[in-house]
Amino acid sequence: MASLTIISTLLAPVFLVALYWWFGRRQNPVSVSLPARAFAPVGVPLGVFLHPGHSWAGLNISGEMRLGVDELLTQALGGVDRVDLPAVGTRVERGKPAITLWRHGRALPVLSPVSGTVVDVNRCLERSSMAIENDPYGSGWLAAVMPSDQRQAVSDLRVGTDAVRWLRRETQRFVDFVAGRATPGLVGVVLADGAHPVVGAAASLDDGGWQQFTREFVDRTEN
Numbered sequence: 001m002a003s004l005t006i007i008s009t010l011l012a013p014v015f016l017v018a019l020y021w022w023f024g025r026r027q028n029p030v031s032v033s034l035p036a037r038a039f040a041p042v043g044v045p046l047g048v049f050l051h052p053g054h055s056w057a058g059l060n061i062s063g064e065m066r067l068g069v070d071e072l073l074t075q076a077l078g079g080v081d082r083v084d085l086p087a088v089g090t091r092v093e094r095g096k097p098a099i100t101l102w103r104h105g106r107a108l109p110v111l112s113p114v115s116g117t118v119v120d121v122n123r124c125l126e127r128s129s130m131a132i133e134n135d136p137y138g139s140g141w142l143a144a145v146m147p148s149d150q151r152q153a154v155s156d157l158r159v160g161t162d163a164v165r166w167l168r169r170e171t172q173r174f175v176d177f178v179a180g181r182a183t184p185g186l187v188g189v190v191l192a193d194g195a196h197p198v199v200g201a202a203a204s205l206d207d208g209g210w211q212q213f214t215r216e217f218v219d220r221t222e223n
Helices: 002-029 071-077 131-133 158-180 207-216
Strands: 047-048 056-057 063-070 082-084 099-103 105-109 116-121 143-147 187-191 196-197
Touching: 047 082, 063 099, 071 158, 071 207, 099 158, 099 196, 105 207, 158 196
Parallel strands: none
Antiparallel strands: 047 056, 056 063, 063 143, 082 099, 099 105, 116 143, 187 196
């Protein structure tokens, strides 16, 4: 009995310290924030045609065209939570919404860069949409369309060095856009080639900023 009393006496302070630590953690939880990542340099593979709304089209050997979104858009979002794909057989029109990306509960339309009929969609994205961010021009493709007029399908779209130069100008325009939103940290890194926005900067905007981002960078038909 005496030994139990001694053990209890010795363990009591340890128990009180543990209890104090546990309640302290409950009242003041420790948050761990990941370091911000700057935009990686943007590029466009050969044979990929860019639309002004930051979607792209790439011709397959079968005559179909795969559609997706470019690197500026994927880095601006910082990931995609869900994608709503069109049904096979759906008619899509160039410059009109064809697909919807979701980020933090907000929808972003993807304009079709070509007119035609959807013949396939990337069902893998329904299970995991990570490929859209990790490989936007490859495994992150969204849908395949058989164009109405193959000769006119990519007319006026940007390709090659013209596409790369345009995308870099658009990235600088995005830098200026987020800088004007007065939200600290959205433009976070200055590298040798200029200021780079933070990955996910668009997703960090308030609702008004998100709507303006959609109007200025996505829902547009002019070059």
